[in-house]
Amino acid sequence: MVVVSQKLFLEDCLDDTPQTRAMVDVFERDAAMLKKFSKAFSSSCQKVMNAQVAMISATQEMSYYLRLYGMQNFPLDPSISPSNSNQDLKSQPSEPETLASKLNLFANYVDEISTCFQVFVTQLNDAMIYPLNKLIDSDFDELNSLSKMYQLSSEEEEAVRQKYLRIPNRKEYDQQRVQAGEECYAFKKKFHHTAMNYFSSLNTLQYKRQYMFLEPMMSFIHSLKLFFKMGNETFSCDSSSKIDEFLNNTSSQVCEIKAQQSENMNKTNQLIDLIQQDDSLYYVEQSDSTKNSEPISKTILQKSGYLNLRSRFPFISRWDRSFYFIQNGFLMHQQKTDIAGSAFLELKSDLTVTPCEIDERLFTFQINSQFPKKVVYFQANSNRDRDEWITILENAIKDDNRAKLQSHMSHLKLNNNNPSLMSFFSGRPKGPNIRFELDELLNKSQNELNDKEDQGESFKVRFLGSMNVKSDKGNENINETIRQVMSARAEHNIFKLSEFDLIVNSKSVSLFKVPDSNDENGTSQLNNIDDLYCAKFKLDNIGFWSAHNENEHLFGFIVKDRNQTLKFSCHVFESDVGSKNICDAISKATQQAFKELVDSNRSEHLKLIKQREKEILLANINSLPDKIENGSVENSDIDDDRNELINAAQLAFSSPNPSFVVLDRELLENLSEQDNLTKQNDESVPTENQAHDEEKRSESEA
Structure with a gap:
């Protein structure tokens, strides 16, 4: 059993001698070093747990992707079976045949391993990480607080002592000396209490040193032992036999696939060497010795390949490369990115196919149509390719070969040499009702x-x-x-x-x-x-x-x-x-x-506004009172102006020009001004009696 040999004596804390201070300083430096080491050790323990957490995340992600394979719609893997994705770990089939089912079983085993890691991480966190972090966060923080209190109490006690010693030794200072003595007593007692707690914490830390690192390691070993025990139970004798059988079957299947792959690679390499030996495949034109070795068949009805089509523009001509093939009496064309071929030309009996020379290009030929008059120019890849196209097109144009061609196409099996993409649509369910003639879609009147x-x-x-x-x-x-x-x-x-x-x-x-x-x-x-x-x-x-x-x-x-x-x-x-x-x-x-719709609505709206303004203006004009005084020339002139304004307003509204809308408002203003002027004139004209009275008043005043 380990015995602590060094400790601070509580009896010496009140004296606060230099030897005691030196011992306290040693203990403080030791505590600081221990705290630094404890944090580093805790960081390493945290890394161990983080590694297990990362393992859990990685195994869960692995299990997810193992199951996800069976949900992918791989076009070249017909072995995907969604019914195998929900198989239980204990109900493993005896002979799993598909890749998706095998991956699902592996996902189940990975889930079991992930569960073991989850239990292991929980135990590590509870028994190793939490106690160590608690020691660092609580004990060392408490020790740091006591150290600050110890220094502060020591300074306060020293200051009070010096204050007591500075009091003069006279009778009039007796009361002050008694108060200072009581104050010195209180601070000395406070210092003594703080020093004893601080020394006790430093001594306790020396004991905790002996087990603060042993307990986490004991917990780690116990957790690891339980983890291995869970793994042993997972791969027990009963389940281990099934797992071994599954792994042996999978291993034998993998070995068989690798053997087939090796055999296929050997055959592929031999075929590549055999093909590369024939250099004539890379020449556009074959040599004279092989050019005429294989005559062109006169009975062949099918051909496919790339041709250049001439397109004529006003100043230049362009040659576009497309894939062409013959199908059901039509010359079909298809771009590399098209999903299916489309009809380019119907091979009717009035067509003629002949070689030609145009635009100074090699291997060109033309197709002439009589009804309607049309000429199409093509460029082949070589002389033999041009001759084959001409021969096959002439065979397809003949009436007796059209029936053979249609019969041949109806029984033709789709393969890699078939240029159309009908295999892309094979095996699909029938779609909705599709109409191919525009006349049957519309009931036109x-x-x-x-x-x-x-x-x-x-x-x-x-x-x-x-x-x-x-x-x-x-x-x-x-x-x-x-x-x-x-x-x-x-x-x-x-x-x-x-x-x-x-x-x-x-x-x-x-x-x-x-x-x-x-x-x-x-x-x-x-x-x-x-x-x-x-x-x-x-x-x-x-x-x-x-x-x-x-x-x-x-x-x-x-x-x-x-x-x-x-x-x-x-x-x-x-x-x-x-x-x-x-x-x-x-x-x-x-x-x-x-x-156009917006403009039409706007014009109709302007017409309505114009009509409304006309009605308001005419109503205002007709409502004006007639103020004609006998003998007044000015009122007669105003009435004439009023009639002119009414006629001008009617003429303005009868005009279709919208600019007269502004003139209407001006007429209203002018008419209002004339009415105001009439009222002012009526008020300003004096009568004869009023003038006579004014003359008498002025004479009497004089």
Whole structure:
């Protein structure tokens, strides 16, 4: 047992000798060093507990992400099974097959470990951190306060003693000496009491030194032992066998997957080496020895690849690269970011495909259409690629091959070589009713179609489809409609598109059919404008319009049906120009319509104000009294002026010029001034009797 060898004697505290002061100074320095060490030791203990708290947080986050994997909609992981996410730890299946189920079981084990750490942290905080912090916060603070009181009491006792000793030794100072003696007694007693408490605290600290670090470490070891005991119970014999079985199965599965990965990597490396040995794949033109080794088949009906399309502008021409493929008698084109291909050209029997030379470019060919007259220029990647495209297009144009092509496409299995994105939509549930013809959407009255329209901006568009939506607002409604329409067209092989002229003005959005020249003279069969007029959507019925987020050529707008409550239809179109320009045109048209409506309401409001002012002015003029005196020339002139003002006011109100509204107010002011002048003149004209009386009064005064 440890014995404390050094301590302060309470008997010496009242004497306050230099030796006692020296011993107190030693004890104070020891207490200061002990306090500093205690704070450092407490900080290290706090770090241990913070590490366990961080472990709890980390294990909980790990468990969360292990369960979150099964909730993710990974498109390439069909093994996700939400039913396995709620499996209990003790009810582990014998053969977990999916990755999500295995991760859920690991999450359950991690939760058990996190629980053990939580209990461990609670015990550390109660048995190790709290007592140590209490010792530092209470005992050392109390010792510091006693030290200050000890110094203050010592100074006060010394000052009172010196005051007592300075009193003269005469009889008249006896009373003062008695009072000073009593004061000296009180301060000396106070100093003695404070010194004994201070010495006692310093001595007690020496005893606390012996166990203040032992108790926290004992608590730490006991908590750690209990933590290991809980872990042992968690992985007991009964549960350990299940855990071992689960870990062995998982380990064997991982080894099997790694073996398959290694085998696949070997095959992949061999295939890469084999492909890289053929240098001819990297040349645009093959060598003469291999160029004619494989003749082009005359019976092939399918081909896909990138081609450059020539677009003619007023001064320059541009070549745009797109992906083209043949499907159901149509030449389809698709951008890299498009979700599906769209029809570019119908392969009719009147088409001819021939090589050509244009813009000094290589590997070019052209497609000529007789009805209507049209020439399309393409650029292939090589001579053989151009010849293949020409041969395959000629095969697809032939009438006897069109039926074979449609039959082939109906039984064609989607694979990686298929250029369309129909696999993206396969396996999806059937969507809502989608309409692909614009004529069947509208019940038009002849009077509505014959309304005269103002000239507006015109755009070439192709109608893709329409379907009902839940609301007339929201960009997500238009994007979802575009996706549904493109999916339905790809699923049902509908590639024929109706082309329209879309005219936007401040009243409506109108659609006119583009005439199809099928006769020999190339004239349209639709000679009447009413036959070309297809649909009109008033701007107040169009609730929302937007372009597609990914494809700049697709856009749509939502129309409200006034005849039926809460029925909204979204119409989807495709344009050669950017759809953003069409949406901007509709926005400008709506702004112009709103401005015209505001101007119309303002003009009607001004007319009402003008009419009201006219009525008030005429009422005021007619209510003026007639003050005509006999023999008064001025009143006659005023009456003439009044009549002129009335005639001028009537003339002003009969004029359609709004600037006369200001003149009306001036007339009112002038008329009021004339009335005031009339009253003043009436009051200022003296009678004859009054003048005679004034003369007599002046004579008598003289």
